[in-house]
Amino acid sequence: MKLLLISDLHGNVDNLQKLEGEIKSADAVLFAGDFSKFKMTETGLPCAKKMRELCPNLFCVIGNCDEPELLYDLEEQDMSCEHSLVYFEGLAIAGSGGGSKFTGETPNERDEADLQKDFDVIENSGLEEEGQWSNLILISHNPPKAQSVDSPAPNVHAGSQIFSDFIERTKPLAVLCGHIHEGRGVDKIGDAPVVNPGPLCEGNYAVMELEKGEDGFKVSKIDLKSL
Numbered sequence: 001m002k003l004l005l006i007s008d009l010h011g012n013v014d015n016l017q018k019l020e021g022e023i024k025s026a027d028a029v030l031f032a033g034d035f036s037k038f039k040m041t042e043t044g045l046p047c048a049k050k051m052r053e054l055c056p057n058l059f060c061v062i063g064n065c066d067e068p069e070l071l072y073d074l075e076e077q078d079m080s081c082e083h084s085l086v087y088f089e090g091l092a093i094a095g096s097g098g099g100s101k102f103t104g105e106t107p108n109e110r111d112e113a114d115l116q117k118d119f120d121v122i123e124n125s126g127l128e129e130e131g132q133w134s135n136l137i138l139i140s141h142n143p144p145k146a147q148s149v150d151s152p153a154p155n156v157h158a159g160s161q162i163f164s165d166f167i168e169r170t171k172p173l174a175v176l177c178g179h180i181h182e183g184r185g186v187d188k189i190g191d192a193p194v195v196n197p198g199p200l201c202e203g204n205y206a207v208m209e210l211e212k213g214e215d216g217f218k219v220s221k222i223d224l225k226s227l
Contacts (some may be wrong), residue, residue: 001089001217005033007141007178007205008199010065011043013050015200019082020054022207029055030089032178032197033097034061035143040069041107057088063141063179064099065107066215071097081139083118085125090212091173092120094141099179100160111158115142119166134216138170145176146187149196150220151181152180166194186222193219203227 001020008017023029030053031051044066052058059081074080081095096118100110119138127197142160143150144167150159158180167175167189175194184198186206196206209221 001210001212002026003093003137003194003208003210004029005032005197005208006030006175006200007046007176007197008034008181008201009051010064010199010201011037011040011047012201013047015203015227016047016050017056018203019205021198022205022225023054024152026207028057028059028098030093030137030139030176031058031060032139032176033061034065034199035062035070036067038048040063041070044070045073048074048077048079052079055079056153059086059088059093059139060094061095061096061097061139061141062108064108067107068205069096081224084120085121085134088213090135091210091217092133092136093139094119094136097141099142100158102158109197112162115140115160116162116166118174122170133170133172136170138167138175140175140177141179143180143196144175144189144194145182146189146194148185149177149183149187149194150180152182156201166190173210184224187226193222195222197224 036046082097144163145159197206
């Protein structure tokens with residue numbers, strides 16, 4: 001299975017359209033938020049509609065630059081996995097939207113505990129105790145505390161320790177995040193790869209390939225790519 005991983009579009013529909021070949025070759029597209037340009041929230045919905053038009057199998061959260069109300073539009077277009085546990089071809093996908101509180105200049109800033117509540121559906125599902133999370137992919141605009149994917153500058157980390165602890169506890173198959181444009185890369189928390197594909201507005205994205213065997217899914221390959 002091939003998954004296209006993108007984040008931080010910030011109104012750049014041209015770059016989204018340039019990905020049409022990758023979109024068509026992927027089994028699904030996962031988007032980690034920020035449809036809108038900074039301080040131009042009116043650009044969010046047109047970008048979401050274009051993404052829905054291009055991507056038949058699409059799973060999204062919103063970012064800190066997006067109005068919280070944009071989530072309702074995503075739900076109407078059947079493209080949201082925020083505060084939900086959805087299923088696709090044997091995978092379970094759950095999402096958390098918005099960014100942690102910082103400057104207050106963006107419309108969707110939340111505290112860490114509030115961001116983490118979006119994943120309550122996982123721990124309340126009852127499935128975790130049965131050890132079934134080898135098929136779980138987490139999508140969060142806000143990154144976990146990690147080595148590089150949450151780092152806007154050397155020796156500076158903006159990620160959530162609560163989220164990192166949650167990843168350690170639930171042991172998902174993989175994690176997609178965004179938000180920190182400078183944090184493009186792949187980290188690991190436990191055995192789970194954590195991918196920040198970099199901002200699509202600057203031409204960055206990633207492709208993750210999964211293999212399914214008798215013991216479930218495993219990540220076979222992650223490529224960071226640019227347009």
